[in-house]
Amino acid sequence: MEEAVTRKFVHEDSSHIVSLCAAVEACVLHGLKRRAAGFLRSNKIAALFMKVGKSFPPAEELCKKAQALEQIIETKRSQSLQSQDSLRRMPRLPSLTPKAMKNLWIRTALFEKVLDKIVLFLAENSSKYYEKEAVLMDPVDGPILASLLVGPCALEYTKMKTADHFWTDPSADELVQRHRIHSGYCRQDSPTKRPALCIQKRHSSSSMDERPSPSPSARDYVESLHQNNRATLLFGKNNVLVQPRDDMEAIPGYLSLHQTADLMTLKWTPNQLMNGSVGDLDYERSVYWDYAMTIPLEEIVYLHCHQQGSGGTVVLVSQDGIQRPPLRFPKGGHLLQFLSCLENGLLPHGQLDPPLWSQRGKGKVFPKLKKRVPQGSGSTDSVSDKEEEEATDYVFRILFPNSLSDFGETCLLQGIHFSLRFAHLCSTLECYMVSIVTPLKLLCDNMKYQIISRAFYGWLAYCRHLSTVRTHLSALVNHTIVSPDLPCDACKGLTADVWQMFLQDCNTYKEQELLRLVYFGGVDPSLRKEVWPFLLGHYQFGMSETERKEVDEQVRLCYQQTMREWLGCEEIVRQREKEQHAAALAKCSSGASMDSTSSKMVHHDSTVSNEVFESVEEVEQIETESKREEAKQVPKMNNGAVHNGPSSPDSGHPSSRNFSVTSGLSDGSLSTEDGAAPEAAPRASAKPPQDAGLTEQDKREKPNATKTEQELLDLYTLNLHRIEKDVQRCDRNYWYFTPVNLEKLRNIMCSYIWRHLDIGYVQGMCDLLAPLLVILDDEAMAFSCFTELMKRMNQNFPHGGAMDTHFANMRSLIQILDSELFELMHQNGDYTHFYFCYRWFLLDFKRELVYDDVFAAWETIWAAKFASSSHFVLFIALALVEIYRDIILENNMDFTEIIKFFNEMAEHHNIKQILTLARDLVYKVQMLIENK
Known part of the structure; x- marks a missing residue:
């Protein structure tokens, strides 16, 4: 609607349309009943609209048009190898982007001006199609959503670009301003932090009728529930019930206990997220993500365990006294197994108090504690009978060695329990030592071999991967590392005083020192006419007048x-x-x-x-x-x-x-x-x-x-x-x-x-x-200076082959240093060929910057050849992309949009920020190669 204020028409390919359709589809699918969407249909929106069309004529007409459009697309795809004459006789296929194809039914309803009517019908008949927590079930939210769509459905949409009704997406300046308003901070990785070596495997593009894959964060979360090279799965049990709120029933979910090098984590995930029943919804906005729990064990102090006929319940109490929702285990001794895995995972850095007991033939069992009898209750006989009963409720405390007072308070109790357990273990080993010594030795040797083998091959794979990365990137940077943490003199650059001292006595400053000053701080504008001939090779450092x-x-x-x-x-x-x-x-x-x-x-x-x-x-x-x-x-x-x-x-x-x-x-x-x-x-x-x-x-x-x-x-x-x-x-x-x-x-x-x-x-x-x-x-x-400059730049022109090398190196750098951005580029039409950087490399960013900034960038590039990298233009290009990477991700830009964005941002860049980030990226790659 914001775009339509100043334009009579809105273009069908506008990114606003794609975003609007995706948002509406997420709202319409939120809380949708399975029977309403169809059990076997992968396209839930199509199934829902066809069901609505049986009782709502506008939806019926929409279904016919959408199905006809799908048929044209499918026919076009299947007959792509036919002759041009047969293709020419087919109806004209709309040019839809991959993002628009995902929301084809919503998009068609919007262009046919019936989307608001269908959403209103769904809101009025929501009990037939939706669960009680759905957006359209709300008596206020449902009608409001339908009312908000009245405006977009009243607009005219076109694929024509005319002079009087010209369409544009938000300008680059507007996108930058929006990002500044909505983001509280800019993403800046520490230059000393080692970049993640997460080069992701490329997947083949799937057909449009397949179920959309979850967002990367949701997929990573689900994958983290399994054992991997970063965390060990100590315990996992499905159908553990949790009641997130008092006004709703308990939800079954998957409880898992994970251990890393320095901490343990308890996770509970609703089954609706595990089995993919909400796979067609927006994973990030699904209501079930609000119920998922991730609890670091360092925050938990007490575990209240209640043994029941149904299996047992655990209530976690954190350091601030807040109780987490109860975890209800199914029948079968799973509560005891959970406590046993938890106790083993805490060792040697922590332990349960009181500890579980080891019983011959049964493994770990609850400690033999007796119920407390209230004073003044019944006769002596009844009291003795109750004291003989074993306790069914336990309170375990988690102790860590960093809490000295906790260990001091329970030191005597721990010693007693340890003595009892050690004596019991010795008696058990004495009975079975002769009969099991040989099998036990073989078992230990086998386990040791497997552990060492897995560790070795994992280490070997990582080293090979890292070696490949280092070999490929080693030619892009100098091996002599010039740290960015320099004295303030380097930030001032090459000043007039330093230059005059050098001209008077060439031995005062060495060539490398002067180049370092230029690399980190540039050249004083008044000195460029004198210094540039040295940087370009017209003069040699050390020449007399x-x-x-x-x-x-x-x-x-x-x-x-x-x-x-x-x-x-x-x-x-x-x-x-x-x-x-x-x-x-x-x-x-x-x-x-x-x-x-x-x-x-x-x-x-x-x-x-x-x-x-x-x-x-x-x-x-x-x-x-x-x-x-x-x-x-x-x-x-x-x-x-x-x-x-x-x-x-x-x-x-x-x-x-x-x-x-x-x-x-x-x-x-x-x-x-x-x-x-x-x-x-x-x-x-x-x-x-x-x-x-x-x-x-x-x-x-x-x-x-x-x-x-x-x-x-x-x-x-x-x-x-x-x-x-x-x-x-x-x-x-x-x-x-x-x-x-x-x-x-x-x-x-x-x-x-x-x-x-x-x-x-x-x-x-x-x-x-x-x-x-x-x-x-x-x-x-x-x-003369231009002749020297063209010795390097000539290869960038069509008669040279440097452009392909630049693109390949950019692909490697982005893939290694920012895999998230690389994945977006690959998904949105795969513009990882980086052709949008062509003008940057061809002209050394001359058309991207104003003249004063061009001077600063060029002299830094010339000095970088000796100070850090002869391919410094790559890192300036990478810095340009990284500075706006959040805007690119937020707007889900494709190839056309990113070209348009950088064309509009030309001569509006902050060159100081770009050069600083470029130098940091060079340093990051150097540290990666040096494995520091």
Whole structure:
């Protein structure tokens, strides 16, 4: 209804619809009688609606429509392998998500506007369909539920998305605000706590008509009642009666006693939860979960036991004096068995007072206590008769060694009982020692072997599992652990004082110490222009000022040489485009068909029209002369400035523009190998060798040198148009990118692509270059740093294979560190492929953060390579997911919803919180690998 306030239509695929249908179905099924839902029907809602339809016409019509829809879905599923023609003739199948398929009948009733009428009918005839504790049996709650559904049933639902009636789910900001309001605290695991190694097995998806599985918490609770590797089951008995309230009858349930390493726990679970009779209800909201008990034995002080003909009753009294509901055992001595198991479980840390006695042939028995006789009752004979009767009611006390006063008070009594029991045990052993010594020894050896075997194989399985995890994750982090518990200087980051001391004397701070400061606290904004070249590898830590100036000069010369080469190529491209455009206009004006013109313009190297040049021979002569002239001019341009005006050697008359491109490509300045130092280019250009003299190794290292002029023109033309399109729309709203600076961005991008034509330009490269240019504000320096950055980032683009590796590592990290979130991702359409992280890894979160936050994130990533992990981007991505994991779980997001959420949250993240959590996650994985 909140969504419908501002919109005339509500979309059928809205997550509100799924949540509403699930809530209504839980209310309608609450307290439903078995005979009303059908004994053999797995779809209880369908059975209920069909039963209601026999006496309520709107429900009858609904059943026909819902059954027809189910038939279409089933037919579509069974004939999925048929030809496309047969599938096309079938009725159009609604696109329902797995969550919507679970509530198909409720959803159909809502869209048909009869859901409120059916719920009202059920409320008015509730005694026929429901138990007395059901929601619809309540004279107030039932009609209120029907009234609340009148509004949703009055709305219009559509699958169309139009401009005037556009639908949206709650925005990301709204979801975050809701979470802040409803959650009292944020989930933050301690970084020192070892993550749980609970990698859950993937299950195949079941058909939609199967009974829905219980919630994870309910399933875990039921599974915890059995013996497992975490707890030992000491006692278990079904049909133990408990009366939760005075106004209701006793309920049978399963009583179990569990022992772990440090405590014992008593659990009682109603049979309705054990045998699955409420399996189709919401496990968490079922009334029977309110009656289930989990009692730590440390809280219990006294056990009041009453022997009766029916079997016996135990009342537990806790330390605060509160009595728990009585536990009524069935016939057969189960009360004594429970006390015996309890006493054995308490040893050696505690014991029952008084202890049970051991009787030959019977095992443990109640202690021989006599009933107390009230004073002044009857004659002496009657008193003696009563004293001979054994007591039927007992009060046992649980004693633990941490209560010294309790042990002190009962020390004498314990000694007496121990002496009696020890004497009885000795006499028993003396009688049977000879006859049972051999079988007893074999039994003990067999038990010892089984215990050791189980412990060994359990330990071996755990070690293998942990070894697999460590082996898989060990490559993601550095083995040298840098603890997050550092002095406050690391949180301040790299300050101006520290940097000045380092520049004055490089031995003052070691490289690792500076990187540690950057990793934990970032770089002072005023220092980024000086520090980033060091972080990216343009400079090496320890270089003197003179050495840094030499590097800058070499990079500047290399950049100028590259600029001259691609600008000359661009002149040729522009000239040919003008000629082709002029030829097309001439053909159009002369009335010639466009087909003949386009056929002549298919290849770039085709002969130009006679209307531009007088003859083909003249064109070839002009190109030949221009090649000779350019071959003489190129060596003189090595130390010259870049000229873009008409006075440039690359401009002017067409004959001077169409120089041979290969004449400037045979030297070492055009190597596309990422590992080659940029300053080596100008030195190698003094004596440019000819193409014919290149060895195979030279051709591999200098791919541009082996390309023909036409190949270079084709490659460059293709990349030029891509670059121009992306540069014009790159961060146009950011203050720095004026037309002048956009031209700088274009120059750097074209220079990089000219040296890497085999890779070519891919959309997104401008996003990686833009922050560098903003900080450095120098073309040559930004060109060199961008080249260094792309050595790592190049593999993220489609021509590399790093993306699949990122996705696989993200899957492993989530699966190990947050299995609950991983299970949700797997269930809701299985988006554990993590494709929603694609843009994060491609651009190093550049589009997820504002510019200031991008600067902080990038410098942390660069420093993390040496401080903690060369895959720190994985842990930033994991931190992004973990910060919003509660919102993802609360809203049960599927793949589409999580993409929409993170798209809307872009540039709204708290980068300090994200980086802190990312560093904690790195530390957690390091501690897991080190087994600490």
